[in-house]
Amino acid sequence: MLEIKNLTKKYDSKVAVDNLSLKVEAGQICAFIGHNGAGKTTTLKAIAGIIEFDEGEILVDGINIASSPIEAKQKMAYLPDNPDLYEHLKGIDYLNFIANVYKVGKEDRQKSIEEYAKRLEIYNNLKAPISSYSHGMKQKLALVSALIHKPKLLLLDEPFVGLDPISSHEFKEIMNEFVKNGSAIFYSTHVLEVAEKICTHVAIIKQGKLITHGEMKKVRGLKSLESLFLELENE
Ligand code: ATP
Numbered sequence: 001m002l003e004i005k006n007l008t009k010k011y012d013s014k015v016a017v018d019n020l021s022l023k024v025e026a027g028q029i030c031a032f033i034g035h036n037g038a039g040k041t042t043t044l045k046a047i048a049g050i051i052e053f054d055e056g057e058i059l060v061d062g063i064n065i066a067s068s069p070i071e072a073k074q075k076m077a078y079l080p081d082n083p084d085l086y087e088h089l090k091g092i093d094y095l096n097f098i099a100n101v102y103k104v105g106k107e108d109r110q111k112s113i114e115e116y117a118k119r120l121e122i123y124n125n126l127k128a129p130i131s132s133y134s135h136g137m138k139q140k141l142a143l144v145s146a147l148i149h150k151p152k153l154l155l156l157d158e159p160f161v162g163l164d165p166i167s168s169h170e171f172k173e174i175m176n177e178f179v180k181n182g183s184a185i186f187y188s189t190h191v192l193e194v195a196e197k198i199c200t201h202v203a204i205i206k207q208g209k210l211i212t213h214g215e216m217k218k219v220r221g222l223k224s225l226e227s228l229f230l231e232l233e234n235e
């Protein structure tokens with residue numbers, strides 16, 4: 001579903017992502033972990049088609065993000081770590097706007113909005129302006145907006161930050177349902193205990209270079225993900 005081949009991204013002379021290659025197949029939830037400044041957000045933005053990159057190729061369900069950006073973007077959803085929402089809109093208007101962008105029909109969007117907004121406990125707030133939302137409520141709205149068009153690839157930057165425990169639990173269930181239905185999820189996180197429990201795969205990035213990638217159980221062996229991460233960071 002996602003294939004990154006030899007991705008390199010520089011900011012002036014600073015190499016933020018260095019010759020990174022990885023695949024995330026349908027049915028997989030892959031955690032992307034690394035220290036602050038390791039290159040996670042840069043990689044996610046490159047996949048999402050938000051920033052240009054210097055070298056390499058990114059395919060989303062076989063479609064090249066650089067040469068066919070609209071087609072590739074239709075297949076995915078990207079949730080940034082601090083989503084910028086249109087604060088003057090009501091929650092429901094924002095969701096309808098996103099559904100329009102992705103050309104989701106009336107019935108399908110109503111069904112998705114109702115289901116996910118109710119499960120993430122934001123449904124009763126949809127008629128209020130986004131400017132009146134708390135940080136966690138904005139995060140929930142952004143998550144619902146990412147799910148409306150049932151993307152084949154979900155790219156999430158720290159999706160659990162700001163969520164209360166009930167919504168966090170519910171979102172994990174939703175992630176599992178998505179991959180069971182043939183999607184793939186690639187998400188960055190610093191919460192290793194959660195990643196260890198919910199992810200089928202893990203990719204670890206250090207100073208822009210991918211240092212480990214594979215099945216969660218195989219990569220960590222008998223160690224916790226935290227112990228493995230600390231070991232690799234100290235090498
Ligand atoms: P964090 O865990 O703190 O969110 P990250 O792994 O997402 O970090 P990135 O945001 O991808 O890291 O940053 C990778 C490197 O690129 C860092 O050294 C950062 O300073 C640099 N960088 C990121 N964005 C820019 C930019 N717009 N201009 C210049 N340098 C940048």
